[in-house]
Amino acid sequence: MTDIHTIIIGSGMTGLSCGLRLAEAGIKATIFDKGRSIGGRMATRVSPEGFEFDHGAQYFKAKDDDFQRVVEEVRCADAVSNWGDGSGDQHLVGTPRMNSFPAKLGEGLSVRQGINITQIYRDEDSWSVHTDDDVFDAENVVITIPAPQIPALIGMGHPLSERLSAVKMTPCITLMAAFSGGQSADRRDIGLSDEDLVWIANNSSKPGRTASDCWVAQASPLWSEARIDLPVKETGKEMLSMLCSKIGFDPLDVKYVEVHRWKYANVSEPLGEPLLKDLTNSLFLGGDWCLAPRVEAAWLSGRAIALAIINKGCPEV
């Protein structure tokens, strides 16, 4: 058994924000994540042929002062840019890929990818964190995975599981398609709320992208819910046809197609507060699902958890 002061489960924006703030305060933390790459839903898929798609978050905003400061630091290191649309609005993206932003944030932290946490238990005065083939001991545990997946780790009967049941998250089926034909236009159709496709964008028009004609389309929560368990080949065909009719491409010009099913993509009914903690003041739950379906909300939740850990033992004023 290995002893670590604070274990953070999840290397998405919530986990990274928490880890960075703890590191600033000199508190040792290790982040475990079951995925191959850092960043969670700030994700980029690279095909064997070299086509690239940001298939999770499409862009993000930074309004909070502290988050803006961090974004500025990363911008100086060329890992974030504004995907300007001429309106002056902020459309921040990681460069050269969306997951370059979380990767940059995680550089100085202890992050271990490819480790699936199966359960956590409270022992006398610490936590046992179980992976597929190991056990870690920690003083604090921070869980930043989507709310509906947390009861499986802490136990369905845990008092916090009831609070989590109020949080609702919606799925999103995402199509990634690369075409031949040099259609490298900057195009993004946002807020197609009455349609089956709610977002269409030419990923290649984002700053720093080298692969051309890589398009991303996202289906509506309703459409996705109805098809989340269908074979991806079927949904991919249907979505490709919808995308092509929207952007005027011939489906025969497609060079590469892939589908990703996000079961818990966006929170539709958030918790309404930045974190949950248990009575021992050593188990903390957070994520975008606490506040809003946005990268910045995840950041704020992670920071609030870090502050709760830093301030442990300080008398409340």
Ligand SMILES: Cc1cc2nc3c(=O)[nH]c(=O)nc-3n(C[C@H](O)[C@H](O)[C@H](O)COP(=O)(O)OP(=O)(O)OC[C@H]3O[C@@H](n4cnc5c(N)ncnc54)[C@H](O)[C@@H]3O)c2cc1C
């Ligand atoms: C399709 C889509 C489009 C979006 N578009 C936008 C957008 O345009 N703008 C915007 O601001 N936001 C957008 N979002 C939302 C944004 O991506 C999220 O709000 C944010 O990334 C959530 O960060 P998080 O750290 O809370 O969770 P996540 O990023 O989900 O991180 C949780 C991590 O926990 C890991 N994990 C889960 N279970 C375990 C386990 N048992 N053991 C170990 N690790 C585990 C996962 O691998 C994951 O890396 C979008 C999301 C999706 C899916």
